[in-house]
Each structure stands twice: as C-alpha cells, then as structure tokens.
Amino acid sequence: MSPDxxxxxxxxxxxxxxxxxxxxxxxxxTGRAIYTHDVRLPNMLYARTLRLQTARAxxxxxxxxxxxxxxxxxxxxxxxEPGSEVRYSxxxxxxxxxxxxxxxxxxxxxxxxxxxxxxxxxxxxxxAAKAANAPLVNYSRxxxxxxxxxSESGDRAAIDEVIRGAAALVELDIEIPTQHHVCLETHGxxxxxxxxxxxxxxYASTQNVSGMPGQFRRPLERDSDTIRVxxxxxxxxxxxxxxxxxxxxxxxxxxxxxxxxxxxxxxRADEFTMAGNRSGSKQKIRLAANxxxxxxAVDLDAEKHGGQGRGALPGAPYRYEVENVSSRVVSVKTAxxxxxxxxxxxxxxxxxxxxxxxxxIAYALKMDPVEVRRLNLSSEVHSRQLDTVAKEIxxxxxxxxxxxxxxxxxxxxxxxxxxxxxxxxGGRASQCDVTVNPDGTVVSATATQDLGTGARTYVAAIVxxxxxxxxxxxxxxxxxxxxxxxxxxxxxVTTGSSAPAIKDAAHQAREALExxxxxxxxxxxxxxxxxxxxxxxxxxxGGQSLSWKAVCALLREPLVVRxxxxxxxxxxxxxxxxAAKVEVDTLxxxxxxxxxxxxxxxxxxxxxxxxxxxxxxxxxxxxxYGLLEQRVFDEQDGYLLSDNxxxxxxxxxxxxxxxxxxxxxxDERESVCGMAEATIIPGHGAIANxxxxxxxxxxxKMPFTADNVLEALYGKV
Amino acid sequence: xxxxxxxxxxxxxxxRSFLKGAGGAAAASGVLAADAASQEAATAEGAATxxxxxxxxxxVNGQARKVSVEPRTTLLSxxxxxxxPALTGAKLVCDMGSCGACTVIxxxxxxxxxxxxxxxxxxxAITTVEGFGSPDxxxxxxxxxxxxxxxxxxxCTPGFVVATHAALDxxxxxxxxxxxxxxxxxxxxxxxxxxxxxxxxxxxxxxxxGTGEAQEGAGR
Ligand code: FES
Ligand code: FES
Numbered sequence: 001m002s003p004d005x006x007x008x009x010x011x012x013x014x015x016x017x018x019x020x021x022x023x024x025x026x027x028x029x030t031g032r033a034i035y036t037h038d039v040r041l042p043n044m045l046y047a048r049t050l051r052l053q054t055a056r057a058x059x060x061x062x063x064x065x066x067x068x069x070x071x072x073x074x075x076x077x078x079x080x081e082p083g084s085e086v087r088y089s090x091x092x093x094x095x096x097x098x099x100x101x102x103x104x105x106x107x108x109x110x111x112x113x114x115x116x117x118x119x120x121x122x123x124x125x126x127x128a129a130k131a132a133n134a135p136l137v138n139y140s141r142x143x144x145x146x147x148x149x150x151s152e153s154g155d156r157a158a159i160d161e162v163i164r165g166a167a168a169l170v171e172l173d174i175e176i177p178t179q180h181h182v183c184l185e186t187h188g189x190x191x192x193x194x195x196x197x198x199x200x201x202x203y204a205s206t207q208n209v210s211g212m213p214g215q216f217r218r219p220l221e222r223d224s225d226t227i228r229v230x231x232x233x234x235x236x237x238x239x240x241x242x243x244x245x246x247x248x249x250x251x252x253x254x255x256x257x258x259x260x261x262x263x264x265x266x267x268r269a270d271e272f273t274m275a276g277n278r279s280g281s282k283q284k285i286r287l288a289a290n291x292x293x294x295x296x297a298v299d300l301d302a303e304k305h306g307g308q309g310r311g312a313l314p315g316a317p318y319r320y321e322v323e324n325v326s327s328r329v330v331s332v333k334t335a336x337x338x339x340x341x342x343x344x345x346x347x348x349x350x351x352x353x354x355x356x357x358x359x360x361i362a363y364a365l366k367m368d369p370v371e372v373r374r375l376n377l378s379s380e381v382h383s384r385q386l387d388t389v390a391k392e393i394x395x396x397x398x399x400x401x402x403x404x405x406x407x408x409x410x411x412x413x414x415x416x417x418x419x420x421x422x423x424x425x426g427g428r429a430s431q432c433d434v435t436v437n438p439d440g441t442v443v444s445a446t447a448t449q450d451l452g453t454g455a456r457t458y459v460a461a462i463v464x465x466x467x468x469x470x471x472x473x474x475x476x477x478x479x480x481x482x483x484x485x486x487x488x489x490x491x492x493v494t495t496g497s498s499a500p501a502i503k504d505a506a507h508q509a510r511e512a513l514e515x516x517x518x519x520x521x522x523x524x525x526x527x528x529x530x531x532x533x534x535x536x537x538x539x540x541x542g543g544q545s546l547s548w549k550a551v552c553a554l555l556r557e558p559l560v561v562r563x564x565x566x567x568x569x570x571x572x573x574x575x576x577x578x579a580a581k582v583e584v585d586t587l588x589x590x591x592x593x594x595x596x597x598x599x600x601x602x603x604x605x606x607x608x609x610x611x612x613x614x615x616x617x618x619x620x621x622x623x624x625y626g627l628l629e630q631r632v633f634d635e636q637d638g639y640l641l642s643d644n645x646x647x648x649x650x651x652x653x654x655x656x657x658x659x660x661x662x663x664x665x666x667d668e669r670e671s672v673c674g675m676a677e678a679t680i681i682p683g684h685g686a687i688a689n690x691x692x693x694x695x696x697x698x699x700x701k702m703p704f705t706a707d708n709v710l711e712a713l714y715g716k717v
Numbered sequence: 718x719x720x721x722x723x724x725x726x727x728x729x730x731x732x733r734s735f736l737k738g739a740g741g742a743a744a745a746s747g748v749l750a751a752d753a754a755s756q757e758a759a760t761a762e763g764a765a766t767x768x769x770x771x772x773x774x775x776x777v778n779g780q781a782r783k784v785s786v787e788p789r790t791t792l793l794s795x796x797x798x799x800x801x802p803a804l805t806g807a808k809l810v811c812d813m814g815s816c817g818a819c820t821v822i823x824x825x826x827x828x829x830x831x832x833x834x835x836x837x838x839x840x841x842a843i844t845t846v847e848g849f850g851s852p853d854x855x856x857x858x859x860x861x862x863x864x865x866x867x868x869x870x871x872x873c874t875p876g877f878v879v880a881t882h883a884a885l886d887x888x889x890x891x892x893x894x895x896x897x898x899x900x901x902x903x904x905x906x907x908x909x910x911x912x913x914x915x916x917x918x919x920x921x922x923x924x925x926x927g928t929g930e931a932q933e934g935a936g937r
Pocket of ligand 1: 809815816820829
C-alpha cells in the first residue's frame, strides 16, 4: 500500500520551500487582473451612498423628488424613512442609495436629496459615553448603560498580596486609538440579476467566497444554490470582509428591483465610516517580578473601545507566563461603527501593553530585556528566535542593554526594542478538486480567495510538487463559490485548511495514475518517482520511465479527484520574535524607525518569497499602527474627521526602514499552516521599547507621533 | 515632493478648483451645481468652455480613443468608466491625490488620474499600466515586480509599476533614499514596499548591464 500523503523532507522538495513567482503576478502587474471594482457589465448602474455626516439624528423627511428628475438617475432607495433614527456612525448612517447611469450622475443624485433632520448628541467618544446622563447608545437588548458589565477573573486582593512582596513592580496606563483596515479596494459588489445557467452572479470583494451566497438569499429573494459568488482577485481584506454588509444587501435589492446589474463599491469616506476597525483600548496594567526577573503577578483593568461592537482584547497575561493573574475588562459602547476582526483581533493591543510592562520590569531590575523575555516565554522556539533576532539587529554591540541611553548633543538618541509573537492558526474542512486531462493539462480548483497571500500560487504549486511538474503546468482555479468549498480567510486558517486538501487531492490523483501505470511499467501503486515531468519506477534501473504526457495519454477520460482537509498535514502552533531599532529626535519628538527584524516559524514554507512578503507586511502594518494611525472624531457634532487618506495616515515608502524578514529554518515540522496574524502582533510594542531604550521615555499612548513623544518627554507639547 | 510633485501641477485646471464653486453650492443648498458656476471657474482658469457631455479624442497607449466625457470627468473615470473596452488597470482608491493607485503617464510625467480632467488631456500622450506591457510581454519593471514579489493583493500595484517606470526614467541611478522619495506619492496597505525597492534595484542593474536593450528585452 502507498503511504498517506505527506509533505516530506525539505531537502526532497523541488517546487515548495522555494521562491515561487506568483501565478497571478503577470496579470496584476500589467493591470489586466479584474477586481470587483473593475467589473464592467452591459447596462450596468453605478450606486453611491447618501450618509448622515454626523453620528446621530432623527430623520423627519427625505425628499428625493429633485434627485429623481436628474438626468441619468435611475433608482433611489430610501433606507431611512421619516420618523426613523440614525443611531450611530456606521452602516446606520446610510440614508439613501442612488443608482444611476454613471458614477457622476449617481453623485449628483446623492447631492440633490434634501434631508430634514434633527441632530442628536453624537456620543462618539468614550468620555461622552461614560458621562453622567449620557444618552444610551448601547443598543443591546436590556442594556441600561453604555458601559457593559465587567468580566472579571482572578482574585485581586490575593494579587495585591503577591505584589507587596515583589522585587519589582511596574504600573502603566496604556491608551490605544481605533485603527482602520484601509483595504485599498473598498468593500463592495457587482450584482448581475440576469439568470445565466441557473445562477445570478455576484462579484464580491470578499475573504469568504464559499460563505457568501447564503448572505444574498434574502435580498435577492432566491435560494442560495442559485447564487454564484465570484472573486477572481480582491484588493485587501485584513478581517473586514467576511460579510456582504448592508451595502451588499442594498446592491442586491436594487439589482433585483431594476433588473439591471448594479456596481456598488463604497467610497473611501463610506469605507472609513462603516467598514469596521480594530478596537481601541485603555489598559491599566500592574506587573510584578521577583529578583531573578521571573514574572509573578499581573493585574489588568481594561476598557475596550469597539463602538457598537464589544471590542477585542485577549486579556492577561498576554503571551508570557505569569502565575497570579487578575483582570477586569469592560466594553464602552459609543455611537460609532463596530469593530470587526482585524488581523489578529485584540492581540496587537494586548501585546503593546504586556511588552511594555515586561520591558519596564527588565529595566527596573537592571536586567537585559532579551533575557527577561527568554525567562518568561515558555518555549524553546522563542528562545532560539530571540538569539537570531538579537544578532541580526546588533544587540550585542549596542551600548544600552540594561539601562536606557541618552540623547547626544544634537538631541538624537538611538535604541533597540523587542517583542514576541505567537498564534494558533486553525485548519479545517476545505476541499479541492484536481483534474488530470488526457492531453496532460492539470487543473487544481478550490473556492478559496487570494487576499494577496499567494493562495492561488500554492493551489497550483502543491499539485506540481506531488506530480513532478512545474507550477506553470497546473492551472489554479479559485474565487468561485461553485468550486469545492473553502473556509473563510480569517485567523490565518486558509493555508492550514486548503493546503492539506490540495495535497490530498494531488496525492489521490498520483495514486490513480500509478494504478494505470502498473500494467505498463510494472510497479505497484506507491512504487514510482515523479520528477521533472517524468515518472519512473522508484527502485528500477532507470529504464522504466514515461513522460508526463505519455502517462496522461493512458487516460481515456479526465481523471477527477476530490481532496479533503487532513489533520495529519496541518499543525497550528507558531512563534515569532521581532526587534526594532529607532532614532528619536528628542528636540522635535520625531521618531524614525531605522531597522526592523522578524523571524517567524510556520512549519513547511510553501512559497518562501510570499512568506517574506507576509512577514514584511506584518511589520509594516505594525509600524504604521505604532507611528501614524488614529481615527479622529469631532466630539461636538460627531463628524468623522479622519475619513480620507490625507487625514488618516498609513505608512508610505518614506517611512520604510531597512527590513529583514527571516523564515525560521530550524523549524523542521512536516506540516503547514498560515502565519499572517502572528507577524502583525509585536512590531509597534518593539518600537515603543526601542524609544525607551534610546532615551528613557516610555510611550504608553499610541500612535508615537511627535506630539505624543514630546508630551512623554517633557509633560507637555 | 519629488515624483509626485509633477502630477497634479501644470494641468492648469485642477479638479479641485473646478469643483470649488459647484461643490460649495451643492453642500449649502442640497441642489445640483449650477452650470454657470462651473463655467465661470473654467473661464477664470483660461480653459476652453465645455458643458454637457462632449466627445473627445484621447491618445491612450498609442491608440486614438473616442470617449464622451463631461467637463468634470476625471481622466481616471474616462479610462475606467467611460471607455469601451474599459482600461481598469489604474485604480480609484482615495479619489483625492493621496495614494497614487491611479498613476498614469501624461507626456512623460507621472500624473494622478483622479486629479486630472479628461477634457484637458486631448492632444497629449497618455500611457497607462496596460501600455507598458501585457502578461505575455511584460516590461522590465513589471517582470521585476514578479521576480521580487513586489505585489500582494495587487491593488496598488499598477500605480507602483507606473510610478517605478517614471522614477527610473527620471533618476536612472537613484539610490534607495531617492527611490523612496520618488515613490512617496504611492501607498500600499499590504506592505510590499521592501520588495518593490528590490524590484527597482534589479531593473537598475539589468539596465546597466544591458544598456538600453534591457528595457524592451526583459519582458517575457
Ligand atoms: S486614487 Fe488618485 S491618488 Fe488615490
Ligand atoms: S499589494 Fe495590496 S495594497 Fe499594495
């Protein structure tokens, strides 16, 4: 009998664990890749949104008569009927949607709608939400306060006792603003209501292709098995694109009512207002250690700021081992958009608090922060990764290792900081079909979406590896709900779910072909070597071989096999360490990141180049989060002030430090899983720690903009 | 700013100034901008007066393309929404000149398509990302982006490809800091910058080695 599918030793691989060019690269770099945003159908309408610009209001009347008269305006959907309320800034802000022959005409329509409304107090900040007599904006059933009941754990009195005897105790107040996903392709859909081959077609910018058809059942008034969702390419998700959203439901409804295809992508301001965010938080942390640097107690008192959502924060202790733990966490509800999953939901927030506290413990004890981390992270993997990263960032030669440095005469100071990451990427029920045709062509097909991770490339590459072919010999088909089902891409589960299913399908195809080869080449199933487009008998004298084409010619009809997720091919338990080197200008408060280093394990690297891209991406998003990003509301009226890419900054080319993305090659596990979440977790904490290491000032408030740095340095700007 | 500075300027009539009168009126009264206001703005800038929908001829990637535009139609919208077949390589991301996803070349200069009026582009040579190469015959920059993995989701990629071509034309020997500066008009959320810089460096090296020929020959 042949063995079960296995990834095999790294040294035996011809395709995987190498730098593989993305199979969709040529389409993307030449502008030929079609995203939902780019879909153009005959007779298509463009839709635009009329949103309330402030947070809350009572709607008295919506007059669309003038708008209806405008040339090009075809359909106006009124979402807020007279007497209704806009209860929060978010999808509830949609008052009407105008569908027109052109984008400009749709905007004309939006501008021509006259709304009579009564403003209500906005309650967009936590301060306003907690004020005495604050209007209730917690709309959960039976809620009577904007602050939710605390979830508590541990015994605070007992912790206080432990803390009293500690060699070191640090206390800090962390403040983290709300961050946005900023997918460059906004949320949206193109809904084509004409039935073709039994389906209504929906192009969707989604990270959940298989899960989408059911979400359109109601607005389209048809069964989900007659709805086909297509996502050939998508321009970023980061956790914000699991659902069709109100915008999807309205696109479908307008398409059904007009009988015409509808293109409804959110505008950038819509996107900032209603497409989700990473929740902010306040964390009061007390952390105690004994004289050896071993953490002995932690207490966390936190608020999560998720607007209408509950916010995300994994709680204490984060990542590090601490024996005595107590915590108290509440959510403060405001009249703002709900938080959504965003790349490692809650973890970058928790990491910032804990990494800062651990660092403070090290300096309080005049110990090396690398050694304090090693002592309190339980895993051997983290320990070796600390060595790797410390070496790469130049820690041994750095002057300030157990106490912070000082600025030179020119006001400049240089420092290095560290942070740890981990994640448990899931793996579950994805499926994949592999088809081998008599003419030698091969198709690997699964519904999954490629968010930019390189999923499409490994859908082909895994099959190529198993059958001894080149990546270009296999056609990868993805992004279609009619293909074998795949998981939604969240929590780094895609690779762990899809790759085993693809491997299983490829392995079955190989066995089926080997069964056909038995009468020709003589060896039983499992006795063949597939390499360089040839198949030969494994222990033969070399004479018994056939070309791939000749093997396929033995088929009378296409060979189709269905692969399923296999637990044995997956393992989700990953580790990373990151370091940052910064330069702080203590006169102006400006922080420049000079270098970032990350090392990450994940089992077998499928495509090393795409992995390095992901690791870079994690570091860069953390850098951007740490230095620049911040949602800002106008407290008085509730306008979202940071609703564009000028006022909501993300890191650009000029902010890029030298970046070193390392794949942990000491990890020899013969299993696969995703890793994107882990890489975004510790970077901004490492930057804050580097700032302290440079000049002895602890940044507890993000982002580390010049004003926040100056405030931390001098108590005022 | 280096590269990006060339973009919205010297277009005479910017979309901002064009819409100033119109947008203000609409916001205040909730009615459509009066034609008079827009025309006044246009005349003040010394441009020809257009109103309603007009057919113009644009030279895109060496081809004459007829397209009906309104005075306010941006070049980006003309390419993406009004041409048939549409040229959707350039993307609409910020719609205000912050991100560079809409970058195209006009008469040799990189320009934000979302900040440029289509009607002002008559008689000029427009090159979009599609004009630099096709999947079977990529430009050297496009090929280097694939080779160095200078793309992830790919939504910012067309803008970066065009901006990189422009940067290397303008500063063939740009060092890393100059490259960052030249590309600073473009944003990527996935975090492809380090690999884009590597791609640009690879192009510099292959151009230096092949002197001139590389530019055409590297496509495959
Ligand atoms: S879309 Fe034109 S610069 Fe962003
Ligand atoms: S590759 Fe996704 S935004 Fe740049």
